[in-house]
Amino acid sequence: MPTVHVNLDKRNYPIVVGNEILKDIGDSLQNFEAISKIAIVINPLVASFHLKSVKESLLNKGFKVSVIIVPDGEKFKDYRQLLNIHRKLVQEKLDRRSLIIALGGGVIGDISGFAAATFMRGIRYVQIPTSLLAQVDSSIGGKTGINFLKIKNLIGSFYQPKLVYTDVSLLRTLSQEELHNGLAEVIKYGVIKDAGFFQYLEKNIEKILDLDLSCLEKVVFQCAEIKAKIVQEDEKEKGIRTILNYGHTLGHCFETVSKFSYKHGQAVSLGMVYAGKIAQKIGLLNREDAKKIERLLQKAHLPVSPLKKFNPQEILAILEMDKKRSAGKQKFVLPKKIGQVIIKDDIPIELLKEVLLNAKENNIFS
Ligand SMILES: NC(=O)c1ccc[n+]([C@@H]2O[C@H](COP(=O)([O-])OP(=O)(O)OC[C@H]3O[C@@H](n4cnc5c(N)ncnc54)[C@H](O)[C@@H]3O)[C@@H](O)[C@H]2O)c1
Numbered sequence: 001m002p003t004v005h006v007n008l009d010k011r012n013y014p015i016v017v018g019n020e021i022l023k024d025i026g027d028s029l030q031n032f033e034a035i036s037k038i039a040i041v042i043n044p045l046v047a048s049f050h051l052k053s054v055k056e057s058l059l060n061k062g063f064k065v066s067v068i069i070v071p072d073g074e075k076f077k078d079y080r081q082l083l084n085i086h087r088k089l090v091q092e093k094l095d096r097r098s099l100i101i102a103l104g105g106g107v108i109g110d111i112s113g114f115a116a117a118t119f120m121r122g123i124r125y126v127q128i129p130t131s132l133l134a135q136v137d138s139s140i141g142g143k144t145g146i147n148f149l150k151i152k153n154l155i156g157s158f159y160q161p162k163l164v165y166t167d168v169s170l171l172r173t174l175s176q177e178e179l180h181n182g183l184a185e186v187i188k189y190g191v192i193k194d195a196g197f198f199q200y201l202e203k204n205i206e207k208i209l210d211l212d213l214s215c216l217e218k219v220v221f222q223c224a225e226i227k228a229k230i231v232q233e234d235e236k237e238k239g240i241r242t243i244l245n246y247g248h249t250l251g252h253c254f255e256t257v258s259k260f261s262y263k264h265g266q267a268v269s270l271g272m273v274y275a276g277k278i279a280q281k282i283g284l285l286n287r288e289d290a291k292k293i294e295r296l297l298q299k300a301h302l303p304v305s306p307l308k309k310f311n312p313q314e315i316l317a318i319l320e321m322d323k324k325r326s327a328g329k330q331k332f333v334l335p336k337k338i339g340q341v342i343i344k345d346d347i348p349i350e351l352l353k354e355v356l357l358n359a360k361e362n363n364i365f366s
Pocket residue numbers: 043045046049072073074077104105106107108110130131132133134137138139140141142143144152153170171172173174175178181264
C-alpha cells in the first residue's frame with residue numbers, strides 16, 4: 001500500500017493511504033507489539049457509517065475492543081469530553097499496553113490523541129482520519145489537544161501516533177461542505193510547496209469534487225507527503241512548520257469575526273486570498289499567480305471575498321490580540337510564487353489597513 005514514512009528519531013510512523021482498506025485495519029495492527037485492548041473513540045455520525053467495519057475487522061483478528069462515543073462538534077473538543085474518555089478507559093480496564101483508535105475528523109483526532117498522550121503518561125494511538133481535512137492535515141504531525149476558555153487548542157501536547165491509516169473511500173459519506181472545507185488545506189499545500197501539485201489540482205478539480213477516489217488517493221497521498229516532510233524538519237514549529245499557517249493568520253480573524261459561522265476551510269480560503277493581496281502589495285507576488293490561486297479556490301466552492309459585512313478595524317484588533325498572545329511579532333506566510341512562500345514578521349499595520357480598507361472600497365466588505 002502507498003505509504004509515507006514520518007521519520008522522527010524513535011517516534012517514526014507510517015501514513016498508509018488507500019482505497020477501501022478500512023476492513024483490513026485488523027491485519028495492520030497485528031504487526032504491533034502486544035495490544036491488551038483497543039478503545040475506538042468516535043462520534044455518533046461517523047459511527048453510523050464506519051464503526052461496524054472497523055470493529056469487525058479488529059474482532060476477527062482477536063483484539064478486545066471497546067467503543068467510546070464523543071458527541072459531534074468542535075464544542076465538544078473540551079476537558080469534559082477528555083475526562084469522559086479517560087473515565088471510560090478506566091472503566092473498560094485499558095492499561096499501558098492498550099491502544100486508542102481515533103476514528104473521525106480533526107475533532108476526534110485531536111481529543112483522542114491528547115487522551116492517549118495523558119492516560120497513564122502516554123499510551124499508543126492510531127489515527128483513522130475520516131474527513132478530508134483530517135486525512136490531509138490534522139491526523140499528521142502529532143499536534144493533539146482541546147479547546148479551553150474559548151481559546152482553540154489551548155491545552156495540548158505534541159504526541160505522535162503509531163500509525164495513520166487513511167482510507168479515501170470514507171469520504172463518500174462526507175458532506176459536500178466538509179469536502180470543500182478540506183480542499184482549502186489541499187490547495188494550501190500546492191501554494192506553499194509544490195507548483196506541480198497545484199497544476200494537478202487545477203486540472204483535476206472537477207474529478208475531485210465528483211469524488212473520483214483514485215484521484216483523491218493521489219491528492220491525499222501528495223498532501224501527506226508534503227506535511228510529513230515539513231513536520232520531520234520541524235516537529236515543534238520553531239521554524240519551517242510555520243509555513244503550514246499560510247492563510248491562517250487572517251483566516252483565524254475571519255473565523256472570529258464571523259463568530260465561527262465560517263467553516264475553518266472557508267476562513268482559510270479568505271486568509272489565502274488576503275495573503276495574496278498583501279504579497280502583491282509588497283511586490284512579492286505577481287497578479288497572475290494571485291488570480292490563479294483565487295480561481296482554484298473558487299472552483300473548489302470556497303469564498304474569495306467575505307460573505308458578510310465586516311469591519312476591517314475589528315480584524316486588526318483580533319490580529320493585535322493574537323500577536324500579544326503569541327508574545328511576539330505577527331507572522332504572515334506570503335506566497336512569492338505558486339509553490340513557494342516566505343515568512344514575514346514586519347508587515348506594517350498601515351499596509352494591512354490599506355489592504356483591508358481597499359477591500360471595502362472594492363465593495364468586498366459590503
Ligand atoms: N492537529 C492538527 O494538526 C490539526 C490541524 C488542523 C485542524 N485541526 C483541528 O481539526 C478540527 C477540524 O477537523 P474537521 O474539519 O475534520 O472537523 P470535524 O472533526 O468536526 O468533522 C467535520 C464534520 O464531518 C463529520 N465527518 C467526519 N468524517 C465523516 C465521514 N467520513 N462521513 C460523514 N461525516 C463525517 C464530523 O462528524 C463532523 O460533523 C478542529 O478542531 C481543528 O482545530 C487540528
